[in-house]
Amino acid sequence: MENFAKVLEMAQAYKPEMSRFLRDLIAIPSESCGEEKVVLRIKEEMEKVGFDKVVIDPMGNILGYIGHGQHVIAMDAHIDTVGIGDRSLWEYDPYQGYEDDEIIIGRGGSDQSGGMASMVYAGKIIKELGLEDDYTLIVVGSVQEEDCDGLCWQYIVNEDKLHPEFVVITEPTDGKIYRGHRGRMEIKVTTKGISCHGSAPERGDNAIFKMAPILNELRALHENLTDHPFLGKGSLTVSEVFFTSPSRCAVADSCWISLDRRLTAGETAEFALQQIRNLPAVKAAQAEVTMYTYERPSYTNLVYPTDCYFPTWLIEEEHPLCTTLEESYQELFHETPVLDKWTFSTNGVSIMGRYGIPCIGFGPGHEDQAHAPNEKTWKKELVNAAAMYAVIPMLYTQKYAAKMPETTENLLRVD
Incomplete structure (x- = not known):
């Protein structure tokens, strides 16, 4: 033409x-x-x-x-x-x-x-x-x-x-x-513990140790996520690790990780969160599984909060x-x-x-x-x-x- x-x-x-x-x-x-x-x-x-x-x-x-x-x-x-x-x-x-x-x-x-x-x-x-x-x-x-x-x-x-x-x-x-x-989510998994002096760790409850089996189960979950003929497979990776502890000579009283979760067809936010909540190690540790939120101001100083869920x-x-x-x-x-x-x-x-x-x-x-x-x-x-x-x-x-x-x-x- x-x-x-x-x-x-x-x-x-x-x-x-x-x-x-x-x-x-x-x-x-x-x-x-x-x-x-x-x-x-x-x-x-x-x-x-x-x-x-x-x-x-x-x-x-x-x-x-x-x-x-x-x-x-x-x-x-x-x-x-x-x-x-x-x-x-x-x-x-x-x-x-x-x-x-x-x-x-x-x-x-x-x-x-x-x-x-x-x-x-x-x-x-x-x-x-x-x-x-x-x-x-x-x-x-x-x-x-x-x-x-x-x-x-x-x-x-x-x-x-x-x-x-x-x-x-x-x-x-x-x-x-x-x-x-694919869509994506930013997910937070948190374990709680009890701090004590590091010389007698049996007196406390180490939140980092409680996170360890969760990490292994998350890696296994990634391998078994839903696939789609065009969009491909969902995925999951641990992107950050954090903790709180009174000192380097103490038992950690909390630990949390960030997950980058990629969502393929049919995977919703609640579906992805519930998959993690259902993991045996998450249940055993009574870990909290939540979605991050975003509240950073734009250059005009406007704040427009949203869940970190991207369908x-x-x-x-x-x-x-x-x-x-x-x-x-x-x-x-x-x-x-x-x-x-x-x-x-x-x-x-x-x-x-x-x-x-x-x-x-x-x-x-x-x-x-x-x-x-x-x-x-x-x-x-x-x-x-x-x-x-x-x-x-x-x-x-x-x-x-x-x-x-x-x-x-x-x-x-x-x-």
């Missing part, structure tokens, strides 16, 4: 601008709860390329609007990053980075400032080619995802009252279309949204796309996992670059993503909006 060829040509022409914008985003440290400066830089670029409206909500998320049609469509990139880790592992400065004809290196390049750069220039392409139709496109730069994925969209749905017909998640997808991923989600291959992205890809690149899933978690845990809003993923960059030293992304993928984001709303509105289910009941939310 003529429009698709023009879009790809224009996306290619804007590669230098996208690259410069991405370098600017990388150069601004923006760890979770410290995103204010990068949000302001995004606002500047959105206004420069012609967005109709740009809003920063009370949580600090930035929302850029294109068009005024009835079909509300959103695209999301989280604009926070993790830290740089061990600086000695970086070949280049993680913020100043490196650039050549093919790649850009720097913290956040793949995870996931590249998605934001591509979305902003997709907006410019839509405006310049007159691709606006009966839709309103909202480009979202969301905060605190690395700290608490999906919290931003809990706020956007509940407080900003934004309920799009679907959301494209622009996390890195290795050039593929992603249609789901699994999966959109079926036959869904009109999946077909929209597949056809967009085929028309642009004359290839059949690969459908796959993320290994890690995204804001989809709230968008579809909590609220049943259909979502799907396509983004520049590769998963294996996320949180890694010398993180890089590829300029060709920035171009391809910008082209996809420019045509998806048009194709959806013209061809697939009428085929969308009237309710979300047939979507697999798997909770």
Whole structure:
């Protein structure tokens, strides 16, 4: 189609601008709860390329609007990053980075400032080619995802009252279309004891010793968790160990561990907690099994508490949204796309996992670059993503909006 060829040509022409914008985003440290400066830089670029409206909500998320049609469509990139880790592992400065004809290196390049750069220039392409139709496109730069994925969209749905017909998640997808991923939980297991002098441990009750058999049973539980043909197997690992004790010459009076629990289809929060409560060693120790909560303030100082439960989600291959992205890809690149899933978690845990809003993923960059030293992304993928984001709303509105289910009941939310 003529429009698709023009879009790809224009996306290619804007590669230098996208690259410069991405370098600017990388150069601004923006760890979770410290995103204010990068949000302001995004606002500047959105206004420069012609967005109709740009809003920063009370949580600090930035929302850029294109068009005024009835079909509300959103695209999301989280604009926070993790830290740089061990600086000695970086070949280049993680913020100043490196650039050549093919790649850009720097913290956040793949995870996931590249998605934001591509979305902003997709907006410019839509405006310049007159691709606006009966839709309103909202480009979202969301905060605190690395700290608490999906919290931003809990706020956007509940407080900003934004309920799009679907959301494209622009996390890195290795050039593929992603249609789901496992959920996760952050779980705490606590044992209690009685302290006494370490010279006579029999007088007390060592909480660390009580935790030991629990650790072995948790390892065995991991091996026997539920599997799913597409999403894969649930998993469980111990990520942290803590204790309290009067001194190094005393018996520990409490011990607690943190668990990273990945949830596949059919595994709910209560199901996962009860599995652990049912372990013989947990019962014998009368251990407490709870879910962590998140209450860290955003950079605007807003606190929006939530349980650390991030539901699994999966959109079926036959869904009109999946077909929209597949056809967009085929028309642009004359290839059949690969459908796959993320290994890690995204804001989809709230968008579809909590609220049943259909979502799907396509983004520049590769998963294996996320949180890694010398993180890089590829300029060709920035171009391809910008082209996809420019045509998806048009194709959806013209061809697939009428085929969308009237309710979300047939979507697999798997909770």
